[in-house]
Amino acid sequence: xxxxxxxxxxxxxxxxxxxxxxxxxxxxxxxxxxxxxxxxxxxxxxxxxxxxxxxxxxxxxxxxxxxxxxxxxxxxxxxxxxxxxxxxxxxxxxxxxxxxxxxxxxxxxxxxxxxxxxxxxxxxxxxxxxxxxxxxxxxxxxxxxxxxxxxxxxxxxxxxxxxxxxxxxxxxxxxxxxxxxxxxxxxxxxxxxxxxxxxxxxxxxxxxxxxxxxxxxxxxxxxxxxxxxxxxxxxxxxxxxxxxxxxxxxx
Amino acid sequence: xxxxxxxxxxxxxxxxxxxxxxxxxxxxxxxxxxxxxxxxxxxxxxxxxxxxxxxxxxxxxxxxxxxxxxxxxxxxxxxxxxxxxxxxxxxxxxxxxxxxxxxxxxxxxxxxxxxxxxxxxxxxxxxxxxxxxxxxxxxxxxxxxxxxxxxxxxxxxxxxxxxxxxxxxxxxxxxxxxxxxxxxxxxxxxxxxxxxxxxxxxxxxxxxxxxxxxxxxxxxxxxxxxxxxxxxxxxxxxxxxxxxxxxxxxxxxxxxxxxxxxxxxxxxxxxxxxxxxxxxxxxxxxxxx
Numbered sequence: 001x002x003x004x005x006x007x008x009x010x011x012x013x014x015x016x017x018x019x020x021x022x023x024x025x026x027x028x029x030x031x032x033x034x035x036x037x038x039x040x041x042x043x044x045x046x047x048x049x050x051x052x053x054x055x056x057x058x059x060x061x062x063x064x065x066x067x068x069x070x071x072x073x074x075x076x077x078x079x080x081x082x083x084x085x086x087x088x089x090x091x092x093x094x095x096x097x098x099x100x101x102x103x104x105x106x107x108x109x110x111x112x113x114x115x116x117x118x119x120x121x122x123x124x125x126x127x128x129x130x131x132x133x134x135x136x137x138x139x140x141x142x143x144x145x146x147x148x149x150x151x152x153x154x155x156x157x158x159x160x161x162x163x164x165x166x167x168x169x170x171x172x173x174x175x176x177x178x179x180x181x182x183x184x185x186x187x188x189x190x191x192x193x194x195x196x197x198x199x200x201x202x203x204x205x206x207x208x209x210x211x212x213x214x215x216x217x218x219x220x221x222x223x224x225x226x227x228x229x230x231x232x233x234x235x236x237x238x239x240x241x242x243x244x245x246x247x248x249x250x251x
Numbered sequence: 252x253x254x255x256x257x258x259x260x261x262x263x264x265x266x267x268x269x270x271x272x273x274x275x276x277x278x279x280x281x282x283x284x285x286x287x288x289x290x291x292x293x294x295x296x297x298x299x300x301x302x303x304x305x306x307x308x309x310x311x312x313x314x315x316x317x318x319x320x321x322x323x324x325x326x327x328x329x330x331x332x333x334x335x336x337x338x339x340x341x342x343x344x345x346x347x348x349x350x351x352x353x354x355x356x357x358x359x360x361x362x363x364x365x366x367x368x369x370x371x372x373x374x375x376x377x378x379x380x381x382x383x384x385x386x387x388x389x390x391x392x393x394x395x396x397x398x399x400x401x402x403x404x405x406x407x408x409x410x411x412x413x414x415x416x417x418x419x420x421x422x423x424x425x426x427x428x429x430x431x432x433x434x435x436x437x438x439x440x441x442x443x444x445x446x447x448x449x450x451x452x453x454x455x456x457x458x459x460x461x462x463x464x465x466x467x468x469x470x471x472x473x474x475x476x477x478x479x480x481x482x483x484x485x486x487x488x489x490x491x492x493x494x495x496x497x498x499x500x501x502x503x504x505x506x507x508x509x510x511x512x513x514x515x516x517x518x519x520x521x522x523x524x525x526x527x528x529x530x531x532x533x534x535x536x537x538x539x540x
Contacts, residue, residue: 053434085436095427098450107445108435157431164435 004029004168004198005050010064012045014057019045021222023064027215029167032190032199034209034230037219038245043202046219047170049073050200051087052080068168085112088166092173094153096145096160101128101137104145104156108164123163130196131159132189151182158189162197169193171201175208187212206246210234218242282520289517292316292510301514307481307491309500309508316511318496318518324484325493325522328398328473329466332405336466337459339406340413341448344458347414348421349443360418367411375475378404383476392487396478399486404472409462416461420454421447457533464526467519470494493519 003026012020020042027033035043048054049066052073066073073083085108096104105124114120124141128134133155137148145156154174161169171190175183190199191212203209209216210230217227218241226233226242237243293301296316304317343363347356379396382403387395424447432442448455470492478489479499491499497512497519504512 051434053430056430056433081436081438083436084434089434091427091430091434093427095425095431097428097431097446107432108437111432111435111437111441111445160431160435 002029003027004069005200006065006067007046007049008065008067010046010049010066011062012042012049012054013061015059019222020049023224025217025224025227027198027200029198030194030196031214032194032201032212033215033217034213035200035202035217035219036204036206036209036245037225039204041219042222043217043219044172046224047172047200047202050168051084051089051170053089055080085164086166087168087170088161088164089170090154090157090161090172090174093177094150094157096148096153096156098144098146100142101145101148101156102141105160105163108160112164127159127163128156130162130193131155132185132192133159149182151178151185154178154182154186155189158186162193166197168198168200171199173202173204176204183208206234218245220245285513285517285520288510288513290514292507292514293517295507296511296514301511302518305483307496309504309511314508316507318493318511318515320481320483321491321493321496321515322518324398324477324490325467325519327484328401328405328477328490328492329463331398331402332409332466333459333462335402335406336409336413336462340410340458340462341417341455343410344414344417344421344455345443345448348418349439349447363411363414366407367415371408371469371472372475374404374408375472378472378476386487390487394478394489396476396489397487398477398484398490401473401477401490401492404476405466405469408469408472409465412461412465413458416458417451417455420451420458423454424450453533453536457530460526460530460533464523464530467522467526468494470498474498493522 005025005027007023007025010020010023011018023046035047037043045054049062050068050073054060054062062074068083068087071078071083097107099107102124105127106120109120109123114123125134125138128137133152136152137156145153148156154177158169158174175186178186187208190201193199194214201209201213213230215228216230216233218225218233218237218239220241226237226239228238233242234246237246296304301316301318302322303319304315305319306315306317307320308315343359347359351359378400382400383395383397385395386392386397386400390399421443428446428450429442432446433439437445473492474495477492477495479491479495480489481491481496482488484490493515497515500508501512
């Protein structure tokens with residue numbers, strides 16, 4: 001398998017507190033990689049270094065290297081907006097814009113210069129279909145997105161992220177605010193999307209990682225403890241800490 | 252002991268209620284007084300002649316009391332102030348709420364507060380000494396005391412309310428919206444204008460309405476820079492506003508003239524009521540979301 005994202009010796013500090021310690025990882029493309037670990041282990045922080053959303057946090061310092069394909073993600077001349085077009089993100093809390101369903105999905109393409117109603121219509125429909133929500137919203141595209149249920153809102157956010165044509169989709173605990181039925185819909189959706197996209201999902205739910213991911217990375221106290229195929233990692237963990245965590249001895 | 256406590260509670264409750272009612276009482280008193288004293292002149296002059304008459308000659312041998320020039324001047328003056336003041340105020344608010352470094356923000360915000368606290372007579376004075384001669388020279392008009400001068404002064408006077416209320420509205424936009432936009436590859440400027448500002452639009456609308464209220468009610472500053480002549484409004488001519496019409500003649504008025512001034516005040520009051528209703532509408536809509 002080819003890797004699409006590579007981190008080498010990545011460290012991150014919030015002020016003087018070190019949140020990530022020497023992370024080395026190769027994330028394979030067109031697969032689902034899950035980041036697991038107890039709260040505060042750095043899994044979300046690491047996820048946000050991949051599309052440079054951590055740039056927005058004041059006082060962040062990052063050393064080491066992240067590569068996306070052949071690009072150095074932290075190279076000085078890099079166009080962050082183009083990077084984020086390639087590496088989309090879905091957040092923990094569904095956060096559709098307070099505008100119509102259509103405008104939510106069309107926001108990204110418009111930002112990147114797509115004009116013309118026919119073209120936008122096409123992108124909106126395709127993205128909503130890919131996010132498995134088209135049938136539920138096709139008759140109310142002009143209605144405010146905040147009127148949707150939480151689970152629908154989250155799928156809309158996935159559609160919105162897909163609409164700019166990313167290669168990678170980062171999902172930061174995308175189901176932690178949702179009910180079980182909505183959660184299983186998102187999980188099914190993620191498994192379908194890996195045909196076309198690389199998905200990296202942060203989850204605090206180990207069952208979820210087992211159910212949907214191909215690879216799992218276990219983080220603890222800012223370190224990447226173990227990374228490997230999900231089945232292998234959960235059945236025969238190589239490290240003591242991993243075993244303790246997945247058998248529920250802490251976390 | 253308990254009985255005493257309960258009595259004290261009741262008394263305190265009563266006192267607070269009474270104090271609250273004082274405000275309501277004042278509003279009621281003013282309303283009733285204005286309506287009662289404003290109606291007779293309108294009856295005598297005729298509603299149409301009063302509101303739509305275009306000549307005001309209150310002290311002529313054959314007086315005429317048409318207040319259309321005042322109404323239009325107030326409307327145009329306010330609209331002009333909004334036209335200049337809102338873009339400047341809105342952009343300043345976006346800068347302060349989203350872009351400004353904390354230190355710059357602190358300095359600018361205290362300057363804005365100070366601007367709000369400057370007495371209107373000072374605005375008038377500075378306008379009279381700087382703006383009026385400036386406009387005369389710049390546009391080669393015989394007299395700089397004009398509607399344009401009043402618009403400029405009003406535009407500056409409404410800036411603080413527009414900026415402050417807009418900043419509050421913009422800062423209340425959840426950062427999740429902005430994160431989502433940035434994560435889609437939008438620049439921060441795009442994000443502020445296409446996500447944050449639309450999300451804050453009710454609050455910004457309230458800011459504009461507040462500015463309208465401030466502009467239409469202002470008397471002293473506009474009296475000093477507008478020339479105070481009851482012409483139909485025109486940008487470079489001396490004009491008189493609803494407020495200044497009342498203020499400038501009250502001292503020496505009598506009879507029907509005096510009653511007509513009350514009627515003008517009533518018209519002004521109705522404008523303010525309308526603006527307040529609009530403001531409540533926007534604020535309520537904001538709360539419902």
